Amino acid sequence: MSNLTGLRGVPIALDPLNKKDYTSDQEVRWCPGCGDYAILSTFQSMMGTLGIRRENTVIVSGIGCAARFPYYVDTYGMHSIHGRAPAIATGIATAREDLNVWVVTGDGDSLSIGGNHLIHTLRRNVNITILLFNNEIYGLTKGQYSPTSEVGKLTKSSPLGSLDNPFNPISLALGAEATFVARAIDSDRKQLTEVMTAAAQHRGAALVEIYQNCPIFNDGAFEGLKGPEKEDLLINLRHGEPITFGSEGRYCVFRNARHDFEIGETADVDPAAIVVHDAERPDPSQAFALSRLTEGGVMRQAPVGIFRNVQRPAYDDRVREQILEVRAEDQDAALADLLAGPDTWEATAS
Amino acid sequence: MAQPQPLDRVVIRFAGDSGDGMQLTGDRFTAESASLGNDVATLPNFPAEIRAPQGTLPGVSSFQLHFADFDIVTPGDRPDVLVAMNPAALKANLHDLPKGGVIIVDTADFTKRNLAKIGWLHNPLEDSTLSSYKLHALDLTGMASEAVKEFGLGRKDASRTKNMFALGLLSWLYSRETEQTIKFLEDKFARKPDIRDANIAAFRAGHAFGETTEVFEHRYEVGAAPMKPGRYRQITGNLATAYGLITGAKKAGLELFLGSYPITPASDILHELSRRKDLGVMTFQAEDEIAGVASAVGASFAGALGATTTSGPGMALKMETIGLAIMTEIPLVVVNVQRAGPSTGMPTKTEQADLLQAVNGRNGEAPVVVLAARSATDCFDTAVEACRIAVKYRTPVIMLSDGYLANGAEPWRIPDLQAIEPIVPGYATELNGTDKVGEPAFLPYQRDPETLARAMAVPGTPGLEHRIGGIEKDAITGAISYDPDNHDKMVRTRQAKVDAVVADIPDVVVDDPTGRARVLVLGWGSTYGPITAAARRVRLGGRDVATAHLRHLNPMPANLGDVLAAYERVIVPEMNLGQLAQLLQARYLREITSYSRVRGLPISLSELETDLVAEIDTLTEGAAK
Numbered sequence: 001m002s003n004l005t006g007l008r009g010v011p012i013a014l015d016p017l018n019k020k021d022y023t024s025d026q027e028v029r030w031c032p033g034c035g036d037y038a039i040l041s042t043f044q045s046m047m048g049t050l051g052i053r054r055e056n057t058v059i060v061s062g063i064g065c066a067a068r069f070p071y072y073v074d075t076y077g078m079h080s081i082h083g084r085a086p087a088i089a090t091g092i093a094t095a096r097e098d099l100n101v102w103v104v105t106g107d108g109d110s111l112s113i114g115g116n117h118l119i120h121t122l123r124r125n126v127n128i129t130i131l132l133f134n135n136e137i138y139g140l141t142k143g144q145y146s147p148t149s150e151v152g153k154l155t156k157s158s159p160l161g162s163l164d165n166p167f168n169p170i171s172l173a174l175g176a177e178a179t180f181v182a183r184a185i186d187s188d189r190k191q192l193t194e195v196m197t198a199a200a201q202h203r204g205a206a207l208v209e210i211y212q213n214c215p216i217f218n219d220g221a222f223e224g225l226k227g228p229e230k231e232d233l234l235i236n237l238r239h240g241e242p243i244t245f246g247s248e249g250r251y252c253v254f255r256n257a258r259h260d261f262e263i264g265e266t267a268d269v270d271p272a273a274i275v276v277h278d279a280e281r282p283d284p285s286q287a288f289a290l291s292r293l294t295e296g297g298v299m300r301q302a303p304v305g306i307f308r309n310v311q312r313p314a315y316d317d318r319v320r321e322q323i324l325e326v327r328a329e330d331q332d333a334a335l336a337d338l339l340a341g342p343d344t345w346e347a348t349a350s
Numbered sequence: 351m352a353q354p355q356p357l358d359r360v361v362i363r364f365a366g367d368s369g370d371g372m373q374l375t376g377d378r379f380t381a382e383s384a385s386l387g388n389d390v391a392t393l394p395n396f397p398a399e400i401r402a403p404q405g406t407l408p409g410v411s412s413f414q415l416h417f418a419d420f421d422i423v424t425p426g427d428r429p430d431v432l433v434a435m436n437p438a439a440l441k442a443n444l445h446d447l448p449k450g451g452v453i454i455v456d457t458a459d460f461t462k463r464n465l466a467k468i469g470w471l472h473n474p475l476e477d478s479t480l481s482s483y484k485l486h487a488l489d490l491t492g493m494a495s496e497a498v499k500e501f502g503l504g505r506k507d508a509s510r511t512k513n514m515f516a517l518g519l520l521s522w523l524y525s526r527e528t529e530q531t532i533k534f535l536e537d538k539f540a541r542k543p544d545i546r547d548a549n550i551a552a553f554r555a556g557h558a559f560g561e562t563t564e565v566f567e568h569r570y571e572v573g574a575a576p577m578k579p580g581r582y583r584q585i586t587g588n589l590a591t592a593y594g595l596i597t598g599a600k601k602a603g604l605e606l607f608l609g610s611y612p613i614t615p616a617s618d619i620l621h622e623l624s625r626r627k628d629l630g631v632m633t634f635q636a637e638d639e640i641a642g643v644a645s646a647v648g649a650s651f652a653g654a655l656g657a658t659t660t661s662g663p664g665m666a667l668k669m670e671t672i673g674l675a676i677m678t679e680i681p682l683v684v685v686n687v688q689r690a691g692p693s694t695g696m697p698t699k700t701e702q703a704d705l706l707q708a709v710n711g712r713n714g715e716a717p718v719v720v721l722a723a724r725s726a727t728d729c730f731d732t733a734v735e736a737c738r739i740a741v742k743y744r745t746p747v748i749m750l751s752d753g754y755l756a757n758g759a760e761p762w763r764i765p766d767l768q769a770i771e772p773i774v775p776g777y778a779t780e781l782n783g784t785d786k787v788g789e790p791a792f793l794p795y796q797r798d799p800e801t802l803a804r805a806m807a808v809p810g811t812p813g814l815e816h817r818i819g820g821i822e823k824d825a826i827t828g829a830i831s832y833d834p835d836n837h838d839k840m841v842r843t844r845q846a847k848v849d850a851v852v853a854d855i856p857d858v859v860v861d862d863p864t865g866r867a868r869v870l871v872l873g874w875g876s877t878y879g880p881i882t883a884a885a886r887r888v889r890l891g892g893r894d895v896a897t898a899h900l901r902h903l904n905p906m907p908a909n910l911g912d913v914l915a916a917y918e919r920v921i922v923p924e925m926n927l928g929q930l931a932q933l934l935q936a937r938y939l940r941e942i943t944s945y946s947r948v949r950g951l952p953i954s955l956s957e958l959e960t961d962l963v964a965e966i967d968t969l970t971e972g973a974a975k
Contacts, residue, residue, distance in 0.1 A: 076809035079819025087641035091648025120637035323627045347577040
């Protein structure tokens with residue numbers, strides 16, 4: 001599998017790097033209590049463990065609160081324009097095999113204005129890692145409902161309640177046949193580290209949805225998943241293991257008589273019917289069914305962990321391979337031949 | 351038959367149904383003429399629909415070719431010879447044919463039903479409709495089908511060889527080279543031997559028909575045009591643009607990356623570059639126009655040379671991203687093959703109405719360099735220059751071409767690659783300053799004092815890690831800055847950098863053979879051909895007129911103000927409502943006479959000639975009073 005790692009081609013660091021090496025000199029300016037702080041800190045620590053050179057990482061963002069992320073990480077970075085980061089990152093990844101490319105985006109940036117780029121980047125399987133900070137609200141523009149807000153949400157732009165049905169980002173990514181799809185929570189440092197590391201090592205497009213609290217405009221959206229009952233609400237997905245959760249595995253995901261996924265009390269379910277999580281299934285249907293167990297809005301239940309992790313040739317690798325197969329030895333001669341073309345004639349002085 | 355009669359120039363228009371292969375026929379006749387040393391200029395004209403309903407006026411496709419024994423600059427306004435393959439083609443093109451012109455028409459489709467389809471109640475071949483033309487009504491389809499009988503093709507496939515029969519006949523009539531076409535057909539249909547043999551047979555039969563029949567009184571020949579010595583080929587504007595982008599990137603030692611979305615009439619550039627993997631060209635067919643340009647920005651940031659190709663509607667979509675490249679000061683080449691607008695407009699028709707969009711079409715003070723190609727072959731030089739300026743000044747460069755240049759072909763003197771100057775990116779590899787606490791640092795917005803180009807370091811360069819973006823930046827460090835004075839300084843610096851490109855561009859050259867002209871005709875882009883040809887005719891008529899042509903629309907050449915001041919009247923012909931005229935009036939505070947034609951076709955040179963003569967005479971008469 002090592003030859004398929006997402007970091008293949010990226011030079012290895014000569015000396016170990018740590019969180020400090022990945023911290024820029026810029027003052028971090030998010031609101032106090034913002035979930036972005038925790039994600040940034042986890043990311044900076046995780047980067048050192050990848051063992052690659054700092055100068056070979058590029059972080060691209062669009063617009064929104066999350067989009068300030070690149071300024072705070074001491075690598076190469078671009079804070080671009082609204083929604084376009086996946087397209088810019090596609091150009092970077094295609095042009096340079098030796099770069100480790102990240103996109104940091106929010107729910108508005110990636111699912112509204114940039115929705116088109118997101119799905120196409122995922123289906124193409126460009127070798128980049130997308131961190132989607134989902135706070136279910138527009139923060140930077142001060143509190144309008146977002147494409148992941150629950151129906152009926154009261155905001156400045158929806159005083160009588162929003163009318164749009166929200167996206168489930170995991171379902172969307174699986175619908176686009178993304179090869180790596182995962183979800184984590186801003187405050188769970190351990191799981192976030194695991195998921196981001198696996199995403200970086202995945203060759204191809206990886207999407208990580210991170211539930212991120214916005215303390216100003218949508219405070220507590222994921223509080224249930226962080227509180228004392230979280231064990232009963234978080235469905236931890238572990239590849240190869242039966243899906244059980246709650247204290248002492250009290251609950252499980254099982255296949256009911258209609259073959260749908262359902263949550264039940266483990267004690268009442270035939271053990272053979274309990275779903276064993278297989279993130280490497282080529283068909284994304286099972287992962288999609290798991291994604292539907294998310295209860296959106298004010299969170300009451302959500303699967304977290306790696307939904308899907310399969311291998312398919314990465315777009316940028318294939319671009320390079322196609323060139324490598326036919327690239328002319330002598331480029332100058334090949335260009336001269338091209339300009340001359342097959343049909344020529346000579347004009348002489350008359 | 352007697353010796354062929356010499357002619358100095360001929361304009362032929364091949365017209366037929368869009369499935370009749372008229373573009374191919376025209377292309378081949380052009381190749382035959384070019385290889386004889388004629389100067390050639392072509393104008394393909396086809397419907398946007400891939401296959402419009404058969405036999406209807408909207409379904410007519412045509413290809414006009416002008417070939418001559420002297421240096422020509424346009425495909426000609428009006429054909430001398432019209433080859434019409436069906437009633438619709440005859441009706442759609444007849445009004446362009448001057449009285450006395452030659453019509454060669456295929457009679458096979460002149461049935462009552464087909465005539466009714468296009469509103470002809472009587473067969474024009476049988477009444478006096480065409481009495482003022484030299485009409486040759488021939489059953490081309492029938493003769494072609496007869497000639498290919500032995501290959502056992504179906505009726506439809508057999509009749510489809512009629513275009514090659516017509517080509518063979520015309521090749522005989524104008525004493526063209528035939529070997530190349532036979533070789534071409536052998537290659538094109540190598541995998542379909544019966545189709546190959548049938549087409550060659552039809553082509554030969556057409557030639558033989560000319561030879562043996564008494565239908566044509568004369569056979570003609572057009573001699574070689576004097577050209578600068580060298581090796582030549584023919585090339586279209588889109589192909590020349592693709593080659594220019596490859597050459598520019600190679601000269602800069604950068605990999606070329608094209609991010610593009612298919613759009614008429616620019617797609618052929620994407621097609622050609624997609625085939626050039628042998629030269630290391632990376633192409634990305636994006637999900638939309640925005641992703642096309644955004645991926646190019648990413649590629650340039652990563653150290654390749656990013657380019658994107660499009661036409662008007664796509665240009666509108668790319669503008670925000672071009673603004674990002676202006677703000678981040680990243681090399682980017684944007685090719686706009688203009689077409690008739692606004693909105694979808696007329697996708698297959700030409701226009702020059704995107705000049706103001708190119709110069710001004712973004713939010714904020716967002717200057718870019720704007721270049722325009724004057725001819726198909728000039729697309730090569732313009733594209734190389736676009737790459738040079740983009741890399742040297744770290745700026746987006748918009749190159750304007752148009753539908754007429756994109757598809758029109760002309761002879762091209764194959765350039766000597768050694769003679770093209772190298773482009774030096776000079777990307778940073780070392781720290782170039784100190785930070786606020788005095789430590790050595792990389793300052794991405796430190797500028798070259800002459801060009802004002804910023805220091806650019808590509809990812810992977812150790813120690814120069816930095817962040818850039820669309821937010822206003824500190825003039826030195828590139829960190830986010832909302833400081834009012836800094837913003838004022840940065841706005842002016844970005845403008846000054848684009849203005850500084852003027853040092854790199856040559857003065858505009860005026861062609862004023864007698865030095866006595868009082869009227870200057872100033873053009874840009876593809877009006878070069880009609881303006882040059884019209885001015886020649888005006889001069890042949892004994893009048894003085896000066897011409898000048900701009901490649902550089904922003905910034906404009908340093909001497910342009912003096913040139914404009916030197917003439918009593920400045921006439922600017924454009925295929926828009928006077929966009930260059932507006933820019934010139936604003937910048938140079940002088941009156942400009944706008945000459946505006948927006949018909950989706952190149953400006954008519956005979957109409958322009960007449961109008962120029964009138965202008966010149968008015969001025970002369972005015973002075974005489």
